[in-house]
Amino acid sequence: MHNADRVIVVGAGIAGLATALRLAPLPVTLIAGKPLGEGAATALAQGGIAAAIGQDDCAALHAEDTVAAGAGLSRPDVALRVAEAAAPAIDWLIGLSAPFDRNDRGELALGLEAAHCRRRIAHAGGDKTGLMVLQALIRAARAAPHIAIMENLRVIELLRDDSGQIAGIAATTANAEIARFPARALVLATGGIGGLYASTTNPPGAVGSGLALAARAGAVMRDMEFVQFHPTAIAAGAHPMPLATEALRGEGAILIDERGERFMQGIPGGELAPRDVVARAIHRQIAAGHSVSLDARISGLERRFPGVVALCHANGIDPTRHPIPVRPAAHYHMGGIAVNAAGASSVPGLWACGEVASTGLHGGNRLASNSLLEALAFARWIAEDIRSAPSRPASAPLRLSRRDGPGTSAFDALRALMDSTVGVERYAEGLTHVAGWLHQLATQGDDRAIVALMIATGALLREESRGGHYRTDFPHPAPGAMHSETTLDATLRIAADISEANTDLRVA
Structure with a gap:
């Protein structure tokens, strides 16, 4: 009761x-x-x-x-x-x-x-x-x-x-x-x-529902643009993407290209560099036309990592005999x-x-x-x-503001755009486009678009590269690290200005 x-x-x-x-x-x-x-x-x-x-x-x-x-x-x-x-x-x-x-x-x-x-x-x-x-x-x-x-x-x-x-x-x-x-x-x-991205290790329901609830209640949001992309999601066609845990690299697994050559050796930390560094290195290999795999043929693989082995087998991969195809995927906010x-x-x-x-x-x-x-x-x-805290009687108002957002086709487009423009590497033109497009969905009351918009506008306003946020047009950190804070009202004002400046944006 x-x-x-x-x-x-x-x-x-x-x-x-x-x-x-x-x-x-x-x-x-x-x-x-x-x-x-x-x-x-x-x-x-x-x-x-x-x-x-x-x-x-x-x-x-x-x-x-x-x-x-x-x-x-x-x-x-x-x-x-x-x-x-x-x-x-x-x-x-x-x-x-x-x-x-x-x-x-x-x-x-x-x-x-x-x-x-x-x-x-x-x-x-x-x-x-x-x-x-x-x-x-x-x-x-x-x-x-x-x-x-x-x-x-x-x-x-x-x-x-x-x-x-x-x-x-x-x-x-x-x-x-x-x-x-x-x-x-x-x-x-x-x-x-993570569910706001087409490539993710998260369950489908992870679409920022709590963030939208809090934002509509007036809560301050912090550092919304910082999304972590796990470097080694298993690229075998499954959704969500199964994860090849970082602990594999801790036990000796290495990253290789299609020729079997390592590419992390010249990067400080190598395979055990921070996740954003490894994710960008893999992303760039793939963007250059290479395929990337994790060679996990290490001692004790089946004993120490039975879950990964089972995931690989379920996707037609035998990790004891062949490298695991991997690529970055949205993993953590x-x-x-x-x-x-x-x-x-x-x-x-x-x-x-x-x-x-x-x-x-x-x-x-x-x-x-x-x-x-x-x-x-x-x-x-x-x-x-x-x-x-002292107990207090709760008195909830009767008024509810119902919101029914756009359907599946718009959400599929949203996820694809988040992957391509608010992913491992970002740039002003893409962020401007997606922010204006998302603003139209957000003003129709779609909670998923509200959260995606807060991420995209935060990424657009942060004109530097830092941690999980990487701007190809601003590839270096700005002097002095600064947190970003925003509210839903502030985000909608910024996005409205973007939409007015880009009148060709339309939701399909």
Whole structure:
């Protein structure tokens, strides 16, 4: 039974489940768009959870690696705080029976991934960490007496009271009925935006729904232009694209062209350079007419990476005999809802956790295996902040503004344009075109276009290259790293000016 004194958590991946569990003993309603466990990007996470728990490691080193990868935009204080939260987070998951892999001495087995100076990646099931952790969290959530789980609901609006504070949500049910749920506090944990791209490792539902909800409620967005493209998505025709985890390169896999020649040797870090560097190198090889493969014929491949081997076999590839064809794909969004150290947004009563949030940790480029860690750390801090806040009666308004966006053909065109113009490499002419085109869809009320527009306009305004954002017409970083912040109203004003200057743009 839902009542106004409950906390609502929207999203049922690692961020939503961990937040709901951490909120105990407060009553929580967990909203899932699908049956629990379906459609969560967490299940696809292969690498693991970064944690400086080795004898030769410490949180300060982990934080240094995070800041170095973040291209000047990762906040050192946030990086250190999250790194220090890693060991307790792992212990908490072990307490929930998450089956982390161990070595012959019974210690946690730690892997190495790109841009980490130490082996610090805790993993489960070889390369099935996300799935194993998700299953443990689901079991715990189903058993938790303070959590009420509501499945197959699609949140369509955040409801505010007369003071502007979040007072609940409106959602559509499986029967297409609209239901309102009041709340004392709301946490968005809705994941990322990869589904806005034609080439992505994300589930199809990862289209920035939480970002659109928050933006329409007036929330400040930060660094929306920063999208991480995983260098080694398996190019075998599957959608979403299966992932060849970075940990493969940590264990010795190499990148080669169609002649079997390596091309990363002249780049600092080689195959273990930061993701944006590797993604651009592969992108340029492909643009020059070459094919790129990951030669993963390494010792212990089937034992250490059973998930990748199974994915390859399902797509007609035997990775023990042949290199794996790969190319970059949209993988992770560093930008998102701007939140403070407690995960609170600029809108009273609204918190955000996981990929939907911009916490200051990742900066311009996320360090491998920091995403699950960030969700776990902020889940605890968000819960502490909500528990410490005084309870208040929630009073949601009756008015709802329904929006029905354009259909499939326009969305297919949107995804193709995001790939070609707001992808690994960007330039002013392409960004101007796509921003003007997206503005027409956004003004028709399409949430997917709203989020894509915020990414594209952010990329157009950032006239430099930094981290995951690379401009071919501005190939170098500007002096001094600056965050970008915007709102939906500001984005629409900018896009309107672009549309007026480009009157030939039409939505097909």
